[in-house]
Amino acid sequence: MTQVLIYLIAIVATTISLIITVILYTYAERKIIGFMQDRIGPNRVGPIGILQPVADVVKLLLKEVIRPSASNIYLFIIAPVLALAPALAAWAVIPINNGWVLADINVGLLYVLAMTSLGVYGIVIAGWASNSKYALLGAIRSSAQIISYEIPMAFAVLGVLMAAQSMNLTTIVEKQHGGILHWYWLPLLPLLVVYWVSAVAETNRLPFDVAEGESEIVAGFHVEYSGIPFALFFLAEYINMILVCFIAVLLFAGGWLSPFEGIPVLNKVFSWVPNVVWMFAKVAFFMLSFLWFRATFPRYRYDQLMRLGWKIFIPLTLLWIVVEAILIQLQLPPWFSI
Amino acid sequence: MEYAFFLIFAAVALIAAAMVILSRNPVRAVLFLILCFFATAATWLMLNAEFLAITLVLVYVGAVMVLFLFVVMMLDIDFAILRAKLTRWSPIGLALAIAVFALIAEIIEKDQIAFGQHGDELSKIAETGNAAKLGEIVFTNYLLQFELAGILLLVAIIAAIVLIYRGPRSRKLQSIPKQIAADPKTRVHLVSGD
Structure with missing residues (x-):
């Protein structure tokens, strides 16, 4: 039983750390590509735009889910x-x-x-x-x-x-x-x-x-x-x-x-x-x-x-x-x- | 615990297989076939045949069924016409099904005897992982059969290419070397304004 519990905790920990990595990665992506293309990248939400991915997540969660009728x-x-x-x-x-x-x-x-x-x-x-x-x-x-x-x-x-x-x-x-x-x-x-x-x-x-x-x-x-x-x-x-x-x-x-x-x-x-x-x-x-x-x-x-x-x-x-x-x-x- | 899992996966496999035949939509039939393969892979995994199970997922689910889905999605198959033929051919189909079932039953019965003789050996192989063992057997005892299967596949590939080859000139193809060799100086002319 404890074995199963340990595995469950490890699985949840892996998933959460992956999601956090993805959030940071999207920020890094926009910043780095910005620098490569001589732009600033996201800089409005939070200091140097660090909260931009959080704002994106909130936006996606709050958006209406639309299903095409056909x-x-x-x-x-x-x-x-x-x-x-x-x-x-x-x-x-x-x-x-x-x-x-x-x-x-x-x-x-x-x-x-x-x-x-x-x-x-x-x-x-x-x-x-x-x-x-x-x-x-x-x-x-x-x-x-x-x-x-x-x-x-x-x-x-x-x-x-x-x-x-x-x-x-x-x-x-x-x-x-x-x-x-x-x-x-x-x-x-x-x-x-x-x-x-x-x-x-x-x-x-x-x-x-x-x-x-x-x-x-x-x-x-x-x-x-x-x-x-x-x-x-x-x-x-x-x-x-x-x-x-x-x-x-x-x-x-x-x-x-x-x-x-x-x-x-x-x-x-x-x-x-x-x-x-x-x-x-x-x-x-x-x-x-x-x-x-x-x-x-x-x-x-x-x-x-x-x-x-x-x-x-x-x-x-x-x-x-x-x-x-x-x-x-x-x-x-x-x-x-x- | 293990037995319960086996029952679940076996039930999923059977129901999915039945749904392949019964569903009206070809795309849905293909998706149920994929589910059936998955459940089968899971039961194989519980028999410690991890190499076979993962190969089933990799080859059939990962590649062959994608092609199936690809074709079925592009075609507009009318199942009503197919169904009309079903009753005409059903006696032959039934006879084939019974023959295949009898064959499988025969093999299983023989296998059970073989398993009784080599049971210890088989469980030993299962412990150490069967990928290496399988390779050893295929490339020593069954090398000729393995090579023959390879040649058969090669023949199938050549046949497929011959079937779709429509001659060298009937198609309009872009010549990639020509495209790469294109020089902007010969393509673009600057026209002066006056």
Whole structure:
């Protein structure tokens, strides 16, 4: 019984900290993109606009929930829940330090892939149930996009799996011991690039947000949603973004390991830093790059997006998996020597 | 506790499967099929077959059913016409259903005998996680069958491509290399005001 209670508390704590992170992230997003585009960003609510996200949350909670009269009522209401639930469920297997994980299962990596691929249902059902042209177009684009980019993403993850010889996320991090040059980003650099671009595409973020595409299909799949249901979609998108950042850090950037491991002087100097801080610092870098992409690149055209996924990323990952298999056979130190 | 969960998931799977056939709306039928897969994955998980369960969710729910939904959403299927054919073909369908059911029953009966013989071994595999064990068996004992399945899939891919290929010239496609090579100096002319 106490075991169940502990798990419940941990689940609630994870969810609440995720929501707080999302709130801070939206503020950071608007401020940072503001600076990148030589603007000030939000500066009216509270000192330097720090209370802006709170005002946004209050606004979304108080708004009227409108349901289009020709929509499918059950599916229209269940769609935002279907978008949010897998985004939260995936966090069960994400470790933030050695042993700090809710479910340390053997097939953790597969579980994460399965959960991230489920998020598309929320979008597709929302688009169909709204009974609106723009929403349906957004839903169809999204389903095609997510299926296309799941393949290179799975291949990129497969590369890490081959190198670590395990699907357990904690084991994968532990295999990367020994400083920044021992992490998998170096031998698997093409896979990291493919993974990261696919992750941006999977989370429907700019420059791959063709499912929303304000300039083409108004707001895509959530054009008919307002108030709290819209807030749920928003929350799901941002939680997924944070999730793919954590996975990128765990798979390619050594998780909670210090970058100075094994380097004589620096290792001593930074030995006081707790592992969790390294983890969060690396995650913050990847989260920043999301905003950086958004501020830098124009939106991809839909056919270019498909071409990139099928004709460039899939052959590239296939090639690199063969190269990696050869490297593993050669027992190339320091990454692949057992 | 575990038995209660099994009953719940089994009931959900059965009801969802029935609803796939009974629902009038094709989109709803596909969604019930997804629910059915989910419940099945949950029962497999309770049998300690975590690799199979997650693969079911990843492959079928995460990819195949998205394509189903994609197609069904685009098509305007009239179920009344489909229903009219139902009565005509129902004897054959019924015979097929009984045959499949008999096959499954036969396999389950044989499996129970096999489980009695190898029960200890199976529970040992379940303890250490079956992903590694499964890989070992597939790539040693059943390598030929595995490769044959791979070739079968390759043939299916080629067949699909052949079916949709409409020749090189019948489509209007943008040439990406040409687009990238476009030079603004040759495209834009500045016209002086006077």
